[in-house]
Amino acid sequence: MDMPIGPAGSRRDILKGGSAVVLSVAMGAAIFPRHAAAAAQMTAHERELYEAAKQEGELTWYTAHSDDVTAQALGRGFEANYPGIRVSVVRTTAQVAFQRVSQELRAGAMQVDVLSSTDIGHYVYLKEKQLLEQFVPENAGKVLEIYQHYDPDGYYFVTSAGLIGMVYNTAKLKEADAPKNWSDLTDAKWKDKIALGHPGFSGYVGTWTVMMRKLYGWKFFEELAKNNPQIGRSINDTVTMLNAGERVVAGTGPFGTAGESAQKGNPLGMIYPADGCVLILAPSGIMKGVKHPNAARLFMEYLMSVDAS
The missing domain is CATH 3.40.190.10 (Periplasmic binding protein-like II)
Structure with missing residues (x-):
């Protein structure tokens, strides 16, 4: 599902x-x-x-x-x-x-x-x-x-039910310059700027990992690793990293948590990738x-x- x-x-x-x-x-x-x-x-x-x-x-x-x-x-x-x-x-x-x-x-x-x-x-x-x-x-x-x-x-x-897309720090990145597709995360310009959750801890991230492999194969992760992403445990950790200014883009962005955080005044924007968000039914x-x-x-x-x- x-x-x-x-x-x-x-x-x-x-x-x-x-x-x-x-x-x-x-x-x-x-x-x-x-x-x-x-x-x-x-x-x-x-x-x-x-x-x-x-x-x-x-x-x-x-x-x-x-x-x-x-x-x-x-x-x-x-x-x-x-x-x-x-x-x-x-x-x-x-x-x-x-x-x-x-x-x-x-x-x-x-x-x-x-x-x-x-x-x-x-x-x-x-x-x-x-x-x-x-x-x-x-x-x-x-x-x-x-x-x-x-x-x-x-x-x-x-x-x-929740959506995974990409989330970015609006104080550090303009919407026009944000990644548009999941595959954009492998571009070298995002080196040291990406936050991810860990599939070994998060069910959301585990499902996202399966979907990325279906879409792009294992090479996607090999290229993504070259950009030295900061990896937390929970998918929600990515929002914390963005709010702290430690990273610019959450490659595994939980829209529910990000939306709540943005309502509190944090500089967060959400990206609906052209190649599709990932729907989680929990x-x-x-x-x-x-x-x-x-x-x-x-x-x-x-x-x-x-x-x-």
Whole structure:
């Protein structure tokens, strides 16, 4: 499901109908807790899950879907919507999250309840090994049809979508002079000016790497390496590098994080490459045999709701 595409909408475009409230570019950075009247409008299914989840009292969420600020805001939003249930939010890169899950599985001491990775391969593996719970959220039918049935068997669901393009520091580079295609990054004029995330840590960057190889072959990376890119871990590290003036262009530019940062006044511009952006569809799923199954199911409902968009 990874593919190059042109300009696209935000995560909120995934949802049908719903609230008319406009949220910020940070997907979920602004969370609007339910008041008592709204809480009273829970569906019977939601109410049943909530009552069972309150008995469990908590859940643990490993996520690579956003930066830490947004992830924590989503956790606090869930707690506001469902008083009496605490969310332990562990924000890390996709590969680190999966490594942590793997260690817990080997030790027979699962801590995670819900896993939100940006690497689809994690879910394919976990499903094959029968390590995911089969649960179809009621809200799964409320997203756009193209995002439904990502796993037709109901073990994991798209809860985040994002674009990778290129981002540049507008204080150091004019738009007219910015790279126009991915292949432009191999031009020698960008030597010591490029920031990248690491595919060994970031699911976003891992998907981007696969797509660049499909488009240009391994030679693209050999030429890119000659330009001495600065490589962080998370794809979001590229935005930090640009804001600090350490680099001029983010070759793996996360549009969501960059847009949020630009709204705060940082000098960032976004480039939609002529050869296509990379669309990331990032799922979430419940690990099998978790300590807090009902809280996990309720949290999956929340992740697919308008409140979490």
